[in-house]
Amino acid sequence: MASLSDHDQKSLDTARADTSFFGHPRGLATLFFTEMWERFSYYGMRAILIFYLTSSIAKGGLGFADSKAGAVYGLYTAMVYLMCLGGGWVADRIIGQRRAVLIGGILIACGEFSLLLPSEASFYCGLVLLIAGTGLLKGNVSVIVGQLYAPGDPRRDSGFSIYYMGINIGALISPLICGYVGEWISWRLGFGVAGLGMLIGLVQFLLTSRHLGSAGLHPASTGNAEEDRKSRKSAILSVGAGVAVLALLGALAASGVVEVNANMLSDGLGWCLIGISAVVFVWLLFLGNWTPVERKRSAAILVLFVSSALFWAAFEQAGSSLSLFAERGTDCHLFGYAFPASWFQSVQPIFVIALAPVFGWLWLALRTKEPPSPAKFSLGLLFGGLAFAILIPAASLVVSGQKVAPWWLIGTYFLQTLGELCLSPVGLSAMTKLAPVRLGGFIMGMWFLSTSIGNWLAGKAASLYSSMPLPTLFGSVAAFSIAAAIVLALLIKPTVKMMQGVK
Numbered sequence: 001m002a003s004l005s006d007h008d009q010k011s012l013d014t015a016r017a018d019t020s021f022f023g024h025p026r027g028l029a030t031l032f033f034t035e036m037w038e039r040f041s042y043y044g045m046r047a048i049l050i051f052y053l054t055s056s057i058a059k060g061g062l063g064f065a066d067s068k069a070g071a072v073y074g075l076y077t078a079m080v081y082l083m084c085l086g087g088g089w090v091a092d093r094i095i096g097q098r099r100a101v102l103i104g105g106i107l108i109a110c111g112e113f114s115l116l117l118p119s120e121a122s123f124y125c126g127l128v129l130l131i132a133g134t135g136l137l138k139g140n141v142s143v144i145v146g147q148l149y150a151p152g153d154p155r156r157d158s159g160f161s162i163y164y165m166g167i168n169i170g171a172l173i174s175p176l177i178c179g180y181v182g183e184w185i186s187w188r189l190g191f192g193v194a195g196l197g198m199l200i201g202l203v204q205f206l207l208t209s210r211h212l213g214s215a216g217l218h219p220a221s222t223g224n225a226e227e228d229r230k231s232r233k234s235a236i237l238s239v240g241a242g243v244a245v246l247a248l249l250g251a252l253a254a255s256g257v258v259e260v261n262a263n264m265l266s267d268g269l270g271w272c273l274i275g276i277s278a279v280v281f282v283w284l285l286f287l288g289n290w291t292p293v294e295r296k297r298s299a300a301i302l303v304l305f306v307s308s309a310l311f312w313a314a315f316e317q318a319g320s321s322l323s324l325f326a327e328r329g330t331d332c333h334l335f336g337y338a339f340p341a342s343w344f345q346s347v348q349p350i351f352v353i354a355l356a357p358v359f360g361w362l363w364l365a366l367r368t369k370e371p372p373s374p375a376k377f378s379l380g381l382l383f384g385g386l387a388f389a390i391l392i393p394a395a396s397l398v399v400s401g402q403k404v405a406p407w408w409l410i411g412t413y414f415l416q417t418l419g420e421l422c423l424s425p426v427g428l429s430a431m432t433k434l435a436p437v438r439l440g441g442f443i444m445g446m447w448f449l450s451t452s453i454g455n456w457l458a459g460k461a462a463s464l465y466s467s468m469p470l471p472t473l474f475g476s477v478a479a480f481s482i483a484a485a486i487v488l489a490l491l492i493k494p495t496v497k498m499m500q501g502v503k
Helices: 006-017 027-054 066-114 120-147 156-184 187-212 225-255 263-284 293-319 321-329 341-369 373-389 392-399 407-434 437-463 472-490 490-496
Strands: none
Touching: 027 066, 027 120, 027 156, 027 293, 027 341, 066 120, 066 187, 066 225, 066 263, 066 293, 066 341, 066 437, 120 156, 120 341, 120 392, 120 407, 120 437, 156 187, 156 341, 156 407, 156 437, 187 437, 263 293, 263 437, 293 321, 293 341, 293 373, 293 407, 293 437, 293 490, 321 392, 321 407, 321 437, 321 472, 341 407, 373 472, 373 490, 392 472, 407 437, 472 490
């Protein structure tokens, strides 16, 4: 965060001292509802995306094969989180987190409304806008949440759990509304409803942002005005050059000069994600002007980063391979009533909303006995693996031509939720504490880069849905996740030591 003037520091201190939102700063409510509506938009669109991609043109879809649909799905969801890295960097260097959130929300709304148009070109244009907007908004909202709490404030982890409930309220209601409109009325109208949700979130953010004090108002600062000016100018030039390169590549692809397809882009993205991750961690661990404490904490971030990527590789199949399993292998009737397959996407948020307060209370109640972050991550991976393990018998029944009861997927989502609550809000909080102060937004972007890698892997798994036996696919995911949980459990003590006192 920038070096604050006396007025800004006083404003921030006032915002931090407030306890009017369930014992937390009132500004947390602003961010709670902003993220709730952004997640309404994201999960509403995601709930119907794989169905829209695979639905025939006659039924209003794009008619993609499973392999192509999985590649497009994985490419989109991975890029959404990858751009959080760029969004954090732009906020840190140029515009601050507050402006990044506002601009990101506008781009998201424009992207959803672009999907209303019937052409494939407008669909891809909409995805680009959604990727850029989410990259600017999502990570930076979390950074502002962290800034609302002073260092050492015991309310921080509990605050992130409450904030995480906002995410899941949006994720709960959006599949019910957007899924119903998309599957039973019009796919494109479903995307339009998601866009309206983002507009509501933007209005709310503008009307209540005064409760944030000066949190997220300024870009990061080194304390040297001239150095900050040069850094900002360099960042602006870098962003401009990046946009120009992307525009050139888009023009070459559109004109046919360069041949581009979804599978090629997806494979290239995978190598890009691995390369970016390697470069960033080499910089954090071996290069740059970092203190010994910062380097050790960066090593701890690396362990949590890898664990997070592996967890999301299993978890994020909820919107891809598990959605196809819901549509093609699950009896979508409950108590005699039919429901859209996309409604399964609301099951996880229901569990999160029910259990997040329990986990928030649990971490506070344990106090000195609370398990460290790496231990919680290991539990998350274990639950994520068990979630797929229980689906293996159901997958065998589906392969034999039967449709299984909804309870199989509901049980899977329950176990995934236990894993999510052990890992995701804890990871958000850990990143705000482990990150070097001058790289708060960037490190939060790195956290979402791990989610990006997980989403890319989930998309690759979905592309195998029709070509690999389901018991084998689900069994492989289960075995890999459980093995990762065991490895991380063995690394708990050394990782805690590298955290250098961060709890």
